[in-house]
Every structure is written in C-alpha cells, then in structure tokens.
Amino acid sequence: MLKWFYNAGGAVCVGLGFLGLFLPLLPTTPFLLLAAFLFSKGSPRLHRWLIEHRTFGPVIRDWQQHRVIPLRVKKLAVATIILMMSPTLVFGNFPTWLKALSAVIGLGVITLICSYPSQRSNGVSGGSKSGLR
Numbered sequence: 001m002l003k004w005f006y007n008a009g010g011a012v013c014v015g016l017g018f019l020g021l022f023l024p025l026l027p028t029t030p031f032l033l034l035a036a037f038l039f040s041k042g043s044p045r046l047h048r049w050l051i052e053h054r055t056f057g058p059v060i061r062d063w064q065q066h067r068v069i070p071l072r073v074k075k076l077a078v079a080t081i082i083l084m085m086s087p088t089l090v091f092g093n094f095p096t097w098l099k100a101l102s103a104v105i106g107l108g109v110i111t112l113i114c115s116y117p118s119q120r121s122n123g124v125s126g127g128s129k130s131g132l133r
Contacts, residue, residue: 006042010035014050027080029059029073036060062120071118078110 013035020028032050039047051057051064062068069077085106089099 003042006038007046010038010042010046010050013038017056027073027076030077032056032060033063036064066120067116068120069113069116069118074113074116074118077113081106081110 013031016026017028017031017035020026020031036047036050039050051060059070062070085102088094089103092099094102
C-alpha cells in the first residue's frame with residue numbers, strides 16, 4: 001500500500017515537472033528530484049525510467065551523484081520563493097509571528113539552495129543542455 005502512495009506521488013511530481021516546462025513560475029527540477037526520490041521508494045522500474053530519460057535524466061543524475069544545483073536553477077528557485085512569499089508577507093492579514101516564521105523558513109530554504117555548489121568539483125557545470133528550470 002505504501003508503494004502505491006510513493007508511485008502516485010512520483011507521478012504527480014512528474015506531471016507538475018512537465019507543466020513546469022511550459023509555465024514560467026513553476027520550476028521543473030525540484031518536482032523531478034522529488035519524483036525520483038518517491039519512485040526510488042515505490043518502483044525501481046519507474047525510478048530507472050526517470051533517471052535514464054533523455055531530457056530529465058541528466059539533471060537528476062547530477063543531483064544524485066554530485067549534489068550540484070545549476071546556477072540557473074538556483075536563481076529561478078530564489079526568485080520564485082521571493083515572488084510567491086512577498087505579497088503574503090506584505091499584504092496578508094496574518095499575525096506578525098506567522099509572517100516572521102514564514103520569512104525565516106523562506107530565508108532558510110534560500111540559504112540551503114545557495115549552499116550547494118553550482119558546478120561539479122572538476123569544474124564542469126551541473127545540469128544539462130535540456131533547458132530545464
């Protein structure tokens with residue numbers, strides 16, 4: 001039963017990642033990385049399909065093997081976090097403590113994203129030429 005949930009979650013993430021190819025503020029890469037993780041728990045066959053995929057595979061393999069987040073992906077992720085959180089923090093009618101907690105979490109995620117290297121240790125940039133976000 002748990003494998004079914006992992007596979008369903010992975011399928012949803014692949015779908016969202018695919019939509020991210022066409023929708024400007026929906027990033028592709030994080031959803032594909034999450035899908036790869038979920039498939040690794042639920043289905044070796046689906047996991048293998050995803051990491052061997054001609055378009056999606058290189059980005060996932062770079063993350064799994066080298067823990068590299070390409071600079072383009074970092075910039076897009078940080079911009080998306082700021083664009084999505086700012087209106088809520090500025091105009092939202094929420095308690096101050098909740099706004100502060102949200103800001104701290106957002107800054108924590110940005111710090112985490114920026115802490116990973118943008119290039120492999122051999123100087124080769126991470127990611128692929130597929131143009132994934």
